Amino acid sequence: MKRQDPNRQLEFLLSEVVRLQHRVYNQRFRATGLQQTQVAALIHLDRVEQLSQTDLAARLGMRKAATGTLIDGLEGKGLVERRRGREDRRLQLVSITDAGRDVVERVDEMAEGLATGYRRGISRDERVQLVSILQRLRENLRRMDVASAEPD
Amino acid sequence: MKRQDPNRQLEFLLSEVVRLQHRVYNQRFRATGLQQTQVAALIHLDRVEQLSQTDLAARLGMRKAATGTLIDGLEGKGLVERRRGREDRRLQLVSITDAGRDVVERVDEMAEGLATGYRRGISRDERVQLVSILQRLRENLRRMDVASAEPD
DNA sequence: CCTTTATGGTATGACATCATACCATCTGGA
DNA sequence: TCCAGATGGTATGATGTCATACCATAAAGG
Numbered sequence: 001m002k003r004q005d006p007n008r009q010l011e012f013l014l015s016e017v018v019r020l021q022h023r024v025y026n027q028r029f030r031a032t033g034l035q036q037t038q039v040a041a042l043i044h045l046d047r048v049e050q051l052s053q054t055d056l057a058a059r060l061g062m063r064k065a066a067t068g069t070l071i072d073g074l075e076g077k078g079l080v081e082r083r084r085g086r087e088d089r090r091l092q093l094v095s096i097t098d099a100g101r102d103v104v105e106r107v108d109e110m111a112e113g114l115a116t117g118y119r120r121g122i123s124r125d126e127r128v129q130l131v132s133i134l135q136r137l138r139e140n141l142r143r144m145d146v147a148s149a150e151p152d
Numbered sequence: 153m154k155r156q157d158p159n160r161q162l163e164f165l166l167s168e169v170v171r172l173q174h175r176v177y178n179q180r181f182r183a184t185g186l187q188q189t190q191v192a193a194l195i196h197l198d199r200v201e202q203l204s205q206t207d208l209a210a211r212l213g214m215r216k217a218a219t220g221t222l223i224d225g226l227e228g229k230g231l232v233e234r235r236r237g238r239e240d241r242r243l244q245l246v247s248i249t250d251a252g253r254d255v256v257e258r259v260d261e262m263a264e265g266l267a268t269g270y271r272r273g274i275s276r277d278e279r280v281q282l283v284s285i286l287q288r289l290r291e292n293l294r295r296m297d298v299a300s301a302e303p304d
Numbered sequence: 305c306c307t308t309t310a311t312g313g314t315a316t317g318a319c320a321t322c323a324t325a326c327c328a329t330c331t332g333g334a
Numbered sequence: 335t336c337c338a339g340a341t342g343g344t345a346t347g348a349t350g351t352c353a354t355a356c357c358a359t360a361a362a363g364g
Contacts, residue, residue, distance in 0.1 A: 005199075010279060011173060011270070012192045013286045016213035018170040020293035021163060023215075023352075027297075035320075040164045047157075054342060061168035063175075066321045068344065073319095090329045090342040117296050118163070121288050126281075127162060133282050134165045136273050141172035144269050145179075175322075187350075206312060218351045220314065225349095242312040242359045 028114060032107060037062075038074055039107055042096060045080065046104045050095040052085070061138070079103055180266060184259060189214075190226055191259055194248060197232065198256045202247040204237070213290070231255055 025036045034042075037060065044059055045051060051059075057067035071094055074080040079100035085091030096104070119127065177188045186194075189212065196211055197203060203211075209219035223246055226232040231252035237243030248256070271279065 008283050009192075009195070010283060010286075011177070011188070012195075013283060013290070014166065014170050014173065015188065015192065017286050017290050017293065018166050019213040019351080020290060020297060021166065024293055024296045025163070026352085036163070036167065037320080040161075040167065043161070043164075052342075059168075061171040062320095063322065064343065065323085065345080069320080085342095088330070088342085092343065114296070118289070118292055120292050122285060126285050129278075129281060130285050131160050131162060131165060133274055133278050134162075134169050137270070138165070138169050138172060140270055140272050141169065141176055144176045144266070145172060171321080178322085189350080204312075214350095215352065216313065217315080217353085221350080237312090240312085240360070244313065 025114065028110060029107065032103065033077070034103070034107070038070060039104075041070060041074065042079060042100055042104050042107075045094060045096040046101060050083075050093045052091045052093055056094060074100070177266065180262060181259065184255065184262075185229070186255070186259070190222060191256075193222060193226065194231060194252055194256050194259075197246060197248040198253060202235075202245045204243045204245055208246060226252070 022036055025039075029036070029039065040060060041056060044056060053067050053071060054064060056071075057064050060067065060070075062070070071080060071082065071092075075082060077099075079097055081095050081097055083093045083095070085093055122130075174188055177191075181188070181191065192212060193208060196208060205219050205223060206216060208223075209216050212219065212222075214222070223232060223234065223244075227234060229251075231249055233247050233249055235245045235247070237245055274282075
């Protein structure tokens with residue numbers, strides 16, 4: 001039962017990196033009052049016109065409930081709008097506002113600066129590789145998630 | 153200002169994967185009553201005899217306060233012990249108990265099963281590569297973290 | 305020695321996410 | 335047509351992590 005060095009155990013390493021990442025980004029974005037996840041949501045919305053909450057949840061890898069409160073926050077700041085679906089009135093269609101687009105613009109510039117330090121010592125090829133592997137990991141995890149998540 | 157596809161933006165992708173990962177693992181480990189992070193802490197402690205809380209915090213990428221409550225939980229279950237440092241009485245030296253070692257053993261077996269689905273379609277070489285890149289990313293983030301975190 | 309500063313840990317209040325349970329609306333078959 | 339299940343969303347209570355502020359002990363300089 002030779003156990004992995006926890007420093008190399010993929011799952012733990014990923015968690016650690018993401019914890020650090022959230023901390024660093026949230027410190028830097030303090031001025032905007034936005035969390036990294038909210039920024040992610042805004043950027044998703046900036047590229048697609050509108051999205052139901054369930055769609056958005058799937059893209060962020062979150063649950064519906066959490067996505068709802070996430071959007072509450074963005075809506076409260078006027079960065080995002082909700083409209084009931086016209087055909088299917090269960091849907092909450094979320095779309096970004098002009099104010100939201102401005103924020104994305106500003107945040108993008110900040111992110112530019114951060115990315116420099118973030119990517120130091122990692123080549124373009126490696127980044128491409130990394131993304132590719134992470135996408136497969138995500139696929140695997142999605143499969144494992146639904147496999148056990150009947151009741152939602 | 154050509155913006156990245158959020159599906160490929162490294163930072164977001166990492167966050168998403170880790171959210172999924174936590175969900176899947178916590179579902180599966182429900183029976184043990186442990187969170188993935190607690191498991192990580194146990195495994196660290198299983199390999200080093202003892203560790204101060206600050207050390208442990210550094211290894212997990214967390215802050216001191218959060219690490220304290222994490223350990224409270226493990227201590228409450230009897231998986232871990234705290235002793236005041238004999239030479240430096242500020243230190244809380246944390247070490248794993250026999251019960252803790254048993255849990256690690258059991259969890260390791262469960263993790264074995266999970267890892268199969270987790271790693272599907274990802275070669276050994278790719279995993280090595282991934283770990284290497286993540287370690288550099290971690291280094292970068294640590295630098296960016298302390299760079300701004302004077303007051304703790 | 306004695307004071308200042310650094311360091312380990314804890315307390316507190318905020319917030320994000322989760323799981324579960326629930327309500328509203330749609331859809332497909334009897 | 336209408337009822338049963340599926341699906342979108344919300345409400346609630348728990349927990350994990352954070353940032354900040356604080357206390358206790360140690361180390362360093364006069």
